[in-house]
Amino acid sequence: MDPTTATDGTTATAVPPADTPHSPDATPAGAPGRHRPARRAVLRTAFTAAVVAGTGGVLAPVLFKDPGTPGRGERRSQAPERFSERYRGRDIRGGVSGLVPAGGQARPGEAAAASTATVAEVTIDGRPLHVMRRADGSYLSEVNHYESFPTLLETARAAVDELGTAQLSATTPHTI
Protein backbone atom coordinates (compact mmCIF):
# COMPACT_ATOMS: atom_id res chain seq x y z
CA MET A 1 0.00 0.00 0.00
CA ASP A 2 1.22 3.43 -0.75
CA PRO A 3 1.19 5.22 2.56
CA THR A 4 0.74 8.58 0.95
CA THR A 5 -2.42 7.57 -0.77
CA ALA A 6 -3.68 5.73 2.23
CA THR A 7 -3.22 8.61 4.49
CA ASP A 8 -4.42 11.30 2.25
CA GLY A 9 -7.46 9.12 2.28
CA THR A 10 -7.43 9.28 6.02
CA THR A 11 -7.61 12.99 5.87
CA ALA A 12 -10.33 12.96 3.38
CA THR A 13 -11.98 14.33 6.15
CA ALA A 14 -15.07 15.07 7.42
CA VAL A 15 -15.13 18.63 6.43
CA PRO A 16 -16.28 19.60 2.99
CA PRO A 17 -13.88 21.92 1.22
CA ALA A 18 -14.63 25.56 1.65
CA ASP A 19 -15.96 27.23 -1.45
CA THR A 20 -13.33 29.88 -1.37
CA PRO A 21 -9.83 29.07 -0.33
CA HIS A 22 -8.87 30.38 3.06
CA SER A 23 -12.28 31.50 4.09
CA PRO A 24 -12.24 33.18 7.46
CA ASP A 25 -14.10 30.27 8.89
CA ALA A 26 -11.35 27.93 8.07
CA THR A 27 -8.39 29.95 9.24
CA PRO A 28 -6.66 28.80 12.36
CA ALA A 29 -6.89 32.27 13.83
CA GLY A 30 -8.30 32.35 17.31
CA ALA A 31 -7.53 29.97 20.07
CA PRO A 32 -7.93 26.46 18.73
CA GLY A 33 -10.20 24.28 20.69
CA ARG A 34 -11.67 26.99 22.79
CA HIS A 35 -14.82 27.78 20.99
CA ARG A 36 -17.51 26.70 18.63
CA PRO A 37 -18.51 23.13 18.14
CA ALA A 38 -17.67 23.57 14.48
CA ARG A 39 -14.04 24.11 15.34
CA ARG A 40 -14.09 21.04 17.45
CA ALA A 41 -15.41 19.02 14.57
CA VAL A 42 -12.79 20.36 12.26
CA LEU A 43 -9.97 19.61 14.64
CA ARG A 44 -11.21 16.17 15.30
CA THR A 45 -10.56 15.36 11.69
CA ALA A 46 -6.91 15.48 12.56
CA PHE A 47 -7.50 12.12 14.11
CA THR A 48 -9.62 10.73 11.38
CA ALA A 49 -7.88 7.44 10.97
CA ALA A 50 -8.18 4.93 8.22
CA VAL A 51 -11.22 3.53 9.84
CA VAL A 52 -13.09 2.87 6.69
CA ALA A 53 -16.20 0.85 7.20
CA GLY A 54 -15.32 -2.78 6.91
CA THR A 55 -11.62 -2.59 7.57
CA GLY A 56 -12.10 -3.26 11.23
CA GLY A 57 -10.45 -0.11 12.36
CA VAL A 58 -6.96 -0.89 11.22
CA LEU A 59 -4.60 2.01 11.57
CA ALA A 60 -2.75 0.96 8.49
CA PRO A 61 -0.43 3.92 8.05
CA VAL A 62 0.75 3.63 11.59
CA LEU A 63 2.45 0.36 10.88
CA PHE A 64 5.14 1.92 8.78
CA LYS A 65 8.39 2.92 10.32
CA ASP A 66 9.89 6.35 9.96
CA PRO A 67 13.53 5.89 8.95
CA GLY A 68 14.42 8.97 10.92
CA THR A 69 13.14 7.51 14.12
CA PRO A 70 15.36 5.42 16.29
CA GLY A 71 13.98 2.01 17.17
CA ARG A 72 11.51 2.27 19.95
CA GLY A 73 9.65 -0.98 19.72
CA GLU A 74 7.58 -1.18 16.63
CA ARG A 75 4.01 -2.28 16.97
CA ARG A 76 2.63 -4.67 14.51
CA SER A 77 -0.77 -5.05 16.01
CA GLN A 78 -3.66 -5.06 13.64
CA ALA A 79 -6.02 -3.75 16.28
CA PRO A 80 -6.41 -0.12 17.18
CA GLU A 81 -3.55 0.81 19.43
CA ARG A 82 -3.93 0.77 23.20
CA PHE A 83 -1.18 0.69 25.82
CA SER A 84 -0.40 1.32 29.43
CA GLU A 85 3.11 0.98 30.78
CA ARG A 86 5.83 2.47 32.93
CA TYR A 87 8.54 4.10 30.89
CA ARG A 88 11.55 5.71 32.57
CA GLY A 89 9.55 5.90 35.75
CA ARG A 90 6.57 7.57 34.13
CA ASP A 91 3.10 6.19 33.70
CA ILE A 92 2.19 6.40 30.02
CA ARG A 93 -1.16 5.40 28.62
CA GLY A 94 -2.78 5.84 25.30
CA GLY A 95 -5.13 4.59 22.72
CA VAL A 96 -7.50 5.34 19.99
CA SER A 97 -10.97 5.70 21.32
CA GLY A 98 -14.26 7.44 21.09
CA LEU A 99 -15.48 6.49 17.68
CA VAL A 100 -17.43 9.42 16.45
CA PRO A 101 -19.38 9.84 13.28
CA ALA A 102 -17.30 11.98 11.01
CA GLY A 103 -20.08 13.21 8.80
CA GLY A 104 -19.36 15.05 5.60
CA GLN A 105 -17.94 13.65 2.44
CA ALA A 106 -14.62 12.79 0.98
CA ARG A 107 -13.19 15.17 -1.52
CA PRO A 108 -13.17 14.05 -5.09
CA GLY A 109 -9.84 12.51 -5.86
CA GLU A 110 -9.18 11.37 -2.35
CA ALA A 111 -9.30 7.72 -1.68
CA ALA A 112 -10.94 5.94 1.19
CA ALA A 113 -13.62 8.18 2.49
CA ALA A 114 -13.44 8.13 6.23
CA SER A 115 -16.83 7.21 7.42
CA THR A 116 -15.82 7.09 11.03
CA ALA A 117 -13.35 9.15 12.97
CA THR A 118 -11.29 8.17 15.97
CA VAL A 119 -9.81 10.22 18.74
CA ALA A 120 -6.30 9.50 19.93
CA GLU A 121 -5.65 10.05 23.60
CA VAL A 122 -2.35 9.85 25.41
CA THR A 123 -1.50 10.68 29.01
CA ILE A 124 1.79 10.94 30.89
CA ASP A 125 1.38 10.58 34.64
CA GLY A 126 -2.29 11.25 34.12
CA ARG A 127 -1.83 14.49 32.25
CA PRO A 128 -3.02 14.72 28.66
CA LEU A 129 -0.43 14.89 25.91
CA HIS A 130 -1.83 16.70 22.90
CA VAL A 131 -1.23 14.59 19.80
CA MET A 132 -1.73 15.40 16.15
CA ARG A 133 -1.28 13.50 12.93
CA ARG A 134 0.63 13.97 9.73
CA ALA A 135 -0.67 13.17 6.28
CA ASP A 136 1.11 9.81 6.38
CA GLY A 137 -0.81 8.85 9.49
CA SER A 138 2.14 9.20 11.85
CA TYR A 139 1.76 11.09 15.12
CA LEU A 140 3.25 14.28 16.50
CA SER A 141 2.89 15.58 20.01
CA GLU A 142 3.08 19.04 21.48
CA VAL A 143 6.37 17.96 23.06
CA ASN A 144 7.90 16.86 19.74
CA HIS A 145 6.62 19.22 17.09
CA TYR A 146 9.29 18.59 14.49
CA GLU A 147 9.29 14.84 14.15
CA SER A 148 6.61 12.22 13.99
CA PHE A 149 6.26 8.64 15.15
CA PRO A 150 4.52 5.63 13.66
CA THR A 151 2.65 4.73 16.84
CA LEU A 152 1.11 6.45 19.82
CA LEU A 153 3.35 4.40 22.10
CA GLU A 154 6.49 5.74 20.43
CA THR A 155 5.02 9.22 20.57
CA ALA A 156 4.46 8.91 24.31
CA ARG A 157 7.92 7.46 24.96
CA ALA A 158 9.59 10.18 22.91
CA ALA A 159 7.69 12.81 24.86
CA VAL A 160 8.98 11.31 28.13
CA ASP A 161 12.52 11.34 26.72
CA GLU A 162 12.16 15.00 25.82
CA LEU A 163 10.49 16.02 29.09
CA GLY A 164 13.12 14.56 31.41
CA THR A 165 11.61 15.02 34.84
CA ALA A 166 9.25 17.80 33.79
CA GLN A 167 5.48 17.36 34.05
CA LEU A 168 3.09 18.24 31.28
CA SER A 169 1.11 21.34 31.96
CA ALA A 170 -2.21 20.85 33.64
CA THR A 171 -3.44 24.22 32.51
CA THR A 172 -2.85 24.64 28.78
CA PRO A 173 -5.38 23.13 26.43
CA HIS A 174 -3.87 19.86 25.27
CA THR A 175 -6.94 18.04 24.25
CA ILE A 176 -9.08 18.98 21.40
Next chain:
Amino acid sequence: MYSRKNQRNLTRTEKKRLVGAILELKRSGRYDEFVSLHRQYYVTDAESRPRPAHMTPSFFPWHRRYLLEFEKALQTVDSGVTVPYWDWTQDNTPAASLWAEDFLGGNGRAGDRQVVTGPFAYAEGNWRIRAGVTDDRFLRRDFGRPSAPVTLPTKAEVDRALGDPVYDAAPWNSLSTTGFRNRIEGWGIRGVRGVGNHNRVHRWIGGSMAGAASPDDPVFWLHHAYIDLLWTRWQKAHPRARYLPDRAPAAGDPQRGRIFALDDPMPPWDAKPSQLLDHSRLYRYV
Protein backbone atom coordinates in the same frame (compact mmCIF):
# COMPACT_ATOMS: atom_id res chain seq x y z
CA MET B 1 17.72 49.08 5.01
CA TYR B 2 19.68 47.27 7.69
CA SER B 3 21.97 44.29 8.06
CA ARG B 4 21.47 40.93 9.69
CA LYS B 5 24.78 39.62 10.86
CA ASN B 6 26.21 36.24 11.61
CA GLN B 7 25.81 35.92 15.38
CA ARG B 8 29.46 34.79 15.71
CA ASN B 9 30.55 38.25 14.53
CA LEU B 10 28.49 40.29 16.97
CA THR B 11 30.39 42.52 19.37
CA ARG B 12 29.80 42.32 23.11
CA THR B 13 27.77 45.51 22.88
CA GLU B 14 25.62 44.19 20.03
CA LYS B 15 24.86 41.03 21.99
CA LYS B 16 24.00 43.06 25.05
CA ARG B 17 21.64 45.31 23.14
CA LEU B 18 19.90 42.40 21.44
CA VAL B 19 19.43 40.56 24.73
CA GLY B 20 18.21 43.77 26.33
CA ALA B 21 15.58 44.32 23.64
CA ILE B 22 14.38 40.70 23.87
CA LEU B 23 14.06 40.97 27.64
CA GLU B 24 12.09 44.18 27.28
CA LEU B 25 9.64 42.51 24.86
CA LYS B 26 9.29 39.71 27.38
CA ARG B 27 8.66 42.15 30.20
CA SER B 28 5.97 43.97 28.25
CA GLY B 29 4.16 40.78 27.25
CA ARG B 30 4.83 41.28 23.53
CA TYR B 31 7.22 38.36 23.39
CA ASP B 32 4.64 35.89 24.59
CA GLU B 33 2.23 37.08 21.91
CA PHE B 34 4.77 35.96 19.32
CA VAL B 35 5.03 32.57 21.00
CA SER B 36 1.25 32.16 20.96
CA LEU B 37 1.01 33.18 17.33
CA HIS B 38 3.46 30.49 16.26
CA ARG B 39 1.58 27.90 18.25
CA GLN B 40 -1.73 28.99 16.84
CA TYR B 41 -0.56 28.58 13.25
CA TYR B 42 0.89 25.15 13.75
CA VAL B 43 -1.54 23.21 11.60
CA THR B 44 -0.59 19.75 10.37
CA ASP B 45 -1.17 18.37 6.92
CA ALA B 46 -3.66 15.84 8.22
CA GLU B 47 -5.97 18.73 8.98
CA SER B 48 -8.22 20.29 6.41
CA ARG B 49 -7.68 23.82 7.68
CA PRO B 50 -5.38 26.18 5.79
CA ARG B 51 -1.76 25.79 6.93
CA PRO B 52 0.36 28.80 6.12
CA ALA B 53 3.33 28.07 8.39
CA HIS B 54 4.45 24.41 8.47
CA MET B 55 4.28 21.36 6.18
CA THR B 56 3.50 23.78 3.40
CA PRO B 57 5.00 25.73 0.48
CA SER B 58 4.62 29.03 2.36
CA PHE B 59 6.90 27.84 5.17
CA PHE B 60 9.54 30.32 3.95
CA PRO B 61 7.45 33.45 3.30
CA TRP B 62 5.31 32.94 6.42
CA HIS B 63 8.36 32.75 8.66
CA ARG B 64 10.01 35.64 6.81
CA ARG B 65 7.10 37.88 7.70
CA TYR B 66 6.97 36.48 11.23
CA LEU B 67 10.64 37.37 11.73
CA LEU B 68 10.10 40.82 10.25
CA GLU B 69 7.31 41.45 12.75
CA PHE B 70 9.51 40.32 15.59
CA GLU B 71 12.39 42.43 14.38
CA LYS B 72 10.10 45.46 14.12
CA ALA B 73 9.04 44.88 17.72
CA LEU B 74 12.69 44.66 18.81
CA GLN B 75 13.39 47.92 16.99
CA THR B 76 10.65 49.75 18.85
CA VAL B 77 12.74 49.01 21.94
CA ASP B 78 16.15 49.66 20.38
CA SER B 79 16.22 50.93 16.80
CA GLY B 80 19.76 49.66 16.30
CA VAL B 81 18.96 46.00 16.88
CA THR B 82 18.44 43.40 14.14
CA VAL B 83 17.98 39.62 14.24
CA PRO B 84 21.33 37.86 13.72
CA TYR B 85 21.58 34.44 12.12
CA TRP B 86 23.07 31.25 13.46
CA ASP B 87 24.85 29.13 10.87
CA TRP B 88 24.54 25.79 12.63
CA THR B 89 26.70 24.05 10.03
CA GLN B 90 29.58 26.17 11.27
CA ASP B 91 28.91 26.85 14.96
CA ASN B 92 27.84 23.33 15.68
CA THR B 93 28.94 22.54 19.21
CA PRO B 94 27.72 23.43 22.70
CA ALA B 95 31.00 25.33 23.08
CA ALA B 96 30.03 27.91 20.43
CA SER B 97 29.98 31.51 21.61
CA LEU B 98 26.25 31.57 20.87
CA TRP B 99 25.69 29.57 24.07
CA ALA B 100 27.99 31.64 26.28
CA GLU B 101 26.92 33.42 29.46
CA ASP B 102 26.95 36.79 27.72
CA PHE B 103 24.58 35.71 24.98
CA LEU B 104 21.95 32.93 25.01
CA GLY B 105 23.29 30.87 27.90
CA GLY B 106 24.08 27.17 27.65
CA ASN B 107 22.57 23.73 27.72
CA GLY B 108 19.92 22.66 30.21
CA ARG B 109 21.03 20.79 33.33
CA ALA B 110 20.45 17.08 33.83
CA GLY B 111 17.04 16.02 35.06
CA ASP B 112 14.64 18.87 34.46
CA ARG B 113 16.67 20.30 31.52
CA GLN B 114 16.54 23.76 33.02
CA VAL B 115 18.77 26.42 31.44
CA VAL B 116 20.76 27.80 34.37
CA THR B 117 23.29 30.07 32.68
CA GLY B 118 23.02 33.36 30.81
CA PRO B 119 20.34 36.03 30.71
CA PHE B 120 17.47 33.60 30.07
CA ALA B 121 18.17 31.43 33.11
CA TYR B 122 15.14 31.29 35.37
CA ALA B 123 17.05 32.44 38.42
CA GLU B 124 17.90 35.71 36.68
CA GLY B 125 14.24 36.56 37.07
CA ASN B 126 13.65 37.84 33.54
CA TRP B 127 12.53 34.75 31.68
CA ARG B 128 9.38 33.03 32.90
CA ILE B 129 7.74 30.66 30.44
CA ARG B 130 4.03 31.30 30.22
CA ALA B 131 1.57 28.73 28.90
CA GLY B 132 4.33 26.34 27.92
CA VAL B 133 4.03 22.66 27.26
CA THR B 134 5.09 21.82 30.81
CA ASP B 135 4.18 23.15 34.22
CA ASP B 136 7.70 24.45 34.68
CA ARG B 137 8.25 28.13 34.15
CA PHE B 138 11.87 27.79 33.07
CA LEU B 139 13.47 27.52 29.64
CA ARG B 140 14.51 23.95 28.77
CA ARG B 141 17.31 22.67 26.50
CA ASP B 142 18.77 19.23 25.91
CA PHE B 143 21.54 19.58 23.34
CA GLY B 144 21.94 16.58 21.07
CA ARG B 145 19.21 14.68 22.93
CA PRO B 146 21.42 12.04 24.55
CA SER B 147 18.43 9.72 25.03
CA ALA B 148 18.23 9.27 21.25
CA PRO B 149 21.18 11.19 19.83
CA VAL B 150 20.69 13.84 17.17
CA THR B 151 23.42 15.72 15.33
CA LEU B 152 23.21 19.14 13.73
CA PRO B 153 22.88 19.11 9.95
CA THR B 154 26.10 19.48 7.97
CA LYS B 155 26.99 21.85 5.19
CA ALA B 156 26.71 18.94 2.74
CA GLU B 157 23.11 18.40 3.83
CA VAL B 158 22.28 22.06 3.34
CA ASP B 159 24.04 22.06 -0.04
CA ARG B 160 21.97 19.12 -1.20
CA ALA B 161 18.82 21.11 -0.48
CA LEU B 162 20.22 24.23 -2.14
CA GLY B 163 20.97 22.16 -5.22
CA ASP B 164 17.35 21.27 -5.84
CA PRO B 165 16.26 23.52 -8.72
CA VAL B 166 12.56 23.34 -7.90
CA TYR B 167 11.05 25.32 -5.03
CA ASP B 168 8.40 22.83 -3.96
CA ALA B 169 6.44 19.90 -5.33
CA ALA B 170 3.21 17.98 -4.94
CA PRO B 171 1.72 16.89 -2.62
CA TRP B 172 2.81 20.28 -1.18
CA ASN B 173 3.02 19.02 2.36
CA SER B 174 5.33 17.17 4.74
CA LEU B 175 5.50 14.29 2.26
CA SER B 176 7.01 16.24 -0.65
CA THR B 177 10.09 14.16 -1.42
CA THR B 178 11.62 16.71 -3.79
CA GLY B 179 11.79 20.48 -3.79
CA PHE B 180 13.94 22.91 -1.85
CA ARG B 181 11.19 23.73 0.65
CA ASN B 182 10.74 20.33 2.27
CA ARG B 183 14.42 19.47 1.95
CA ILE B 184 15.05 22.45 4.21
CA GLU B 185 11.92 22.25 6.36
CA GLY B 186 13.10 18.71 6.87
CA TRP B 187 10.19 16.36 7.50
CA GLY B 188 11.24 12.73 7.80
CA ILE B 189 9.62 10.61 5.11
CA ARG B 190 9.36 6.87 5.55
CA GLY B 191 11.62 5.00 3.20
CA VAL B 192 13.03 8.23 1.77
CA ARG B 193 14.94 10.22 4.39
CA GLY B 194 15.06 11.06 8.06
CA VAL B 195 14.39 14.32 9.83
CA GLY B 196 16.54 17.00 8.23
CA ASN B 197 17.84 20.53 8.32
CA HIS B 198 15.31 22.93 9.92
CA ASN B 199 13.43 20.29 11.90
CA ARG B 200 16.58 18.58 13.05
CA VAL B 201 17.95 21.80 14.53
CA HIS B 202 14.79 22.13 16.63
CA ARG B 203 15.37 18.56 17.82
CA TRP B 204 19.07 19.05 18.50
CA ILE B 205 18.43 21.96 20.85
CA GLY B 206 15.57 20.04 22.40
CA GLY B 207 13.47 21.05 25.39
CA SER B 208 11.44 24.15 24.61
CA MET B 209 12.70 24.32 21.01
CA ALA B 210 11.43 20.81 20.27
CA GLY B 211 7.85 21.56 21.19
CA ALA B 212 4.76 23.57 20.48
CA ALA B 213 6.09 26.74 22.09
CA SER B 214 9.50 26.70 20.36
CA PRO B 215 9.89 30.51 20.18
CA ASP B 216 10.08 30.43 23.99
CA ASP B 217 13.78 29.89 23.33
CA PRO B 218 15.26 33.06 21.81
CA VAL B 219 17.55 30.94 19.64
CA PHE B 220 14.42 30.33 17.57
CA TRP B 221 14.90 33.72 15.86
CA LEU B 222 18.56 33.14 15.08
CA HIS B 223 17.79 29.70 13.68
CA HIS B 224 15.00 31.05 11.49
CA ALA B 225 17.11 33.97 10.28
CA TYR B 226 19.52 31.36 8.92
CA ILE B 227 16.63 29.48 7.31
CA ASP B 228 15.58 32.78 5.75
CA LEU B 229 19.12 33.35 4.49
CA LEU B 230 19.12 29.88 2.93
CA TRP B 231 16.02 30.81 0.94
CA THR B 232 17.85 33.85 -0.41
CA ARG B 233 20.86 31.70 -1.27
CA TRP B 234 18.65 29.24 -3.09
CA GLN B 235 17.07 32.06 -5.11
CA LYS B 236 20.51 33.30 -6.12
CA ALA B 237 21.60 29.81 -7.10
CA HIS B 238 18.48 29.31 -9.25
CA PRO B 239 17.63 32.72 -10.68
CA ARG B 240 14.96 31.36 -13.01
CA ALA B 241 13.19 29.29 -10.40
CA ARG B 242 10.01 30.64 -8.86
CA TYR B 243 7.86 30.17 -5.83
CA LEU B 244 5.47 27.26 -6.28
CA PRO B 245 2.60 26.68 -6.57
CA ASP B 246 2.07 29.81 -8.63
CA ARG B 247 -1.68 29.32 -8.63
CA ALA B 248 -4.22 27.72 -6.36
CA PRO B 249 -4.64 23.96 -6.81
CA ALA B 250 -7.51 23.02 -9.11
CA ALA B 251 -10.95 22.16 -7.82
CA GLY B 252 -10.84 18.63 -6.50
CA ASP B 253 -7.18 18.78 -5.54
CA PRO B 254 -6.95 17.74 -1.89
CA GLN B 255 -4.68 20.72 -1.18
CA ARG B 256 -7.14 23.29 -2.45
CA GLY B 257 -7.98 25.76 0.28
CA ARG B 258 -5.20 24.39 2.46
CA ILE B 259 -2.01 25.78 0.95
CA PHE B 260 -0.98 29.23 -0.20
CA ALA B 261 -0.11 29.87 -3.82
CA LEU B 262 1.98 32.82 -4.97
CA ASP B 263 -0.78 35.42 -4.59
CA ASP B 264 -2.84 33.96 -1.77
CA PRO B 265 -2.86 36.22 1.29
CA MET B 266 -1.50 34.48 4.35
CA PRO B 267 -2.95 35.03 7.80
CA PRO B 268 -2.63 36.79 10.12
CA TRP B 269 -1.11 39.59 8.03
CA ASP B 270 -2.86 39.07 4.69
CA ALA B 271 0.59 38.99 3.15
CA LYS B 272 1.05 37.17 -0.15
CA PRO B 273 4.10 35.01 -0.75
CA SER B 274 4.68 37.19 -3.84
CA GLN B 275 5.18 40.19 -1.55
CA LEU B 276 7.86 38.41 0.45
CA LEU B 277 10.10 36.98 -2.23
CA ASP B 278 12.60 39.82 -2.18
CA HIS B 279 13.88 41.34 1.05
CA SER B 280 16.64 43.43 -0.52
CA ARG B 281 14.91 46.74 0.16
CA LEU B 282 14.43 45.90 3.83
CA TYR B 283 17.54 44.10 4.98
CA ARG B 284 20.55 42.20 3.75
CA TYR B 285 22.64 39.40 5.15
CA VAL B 286 26.25 40.11 5.90
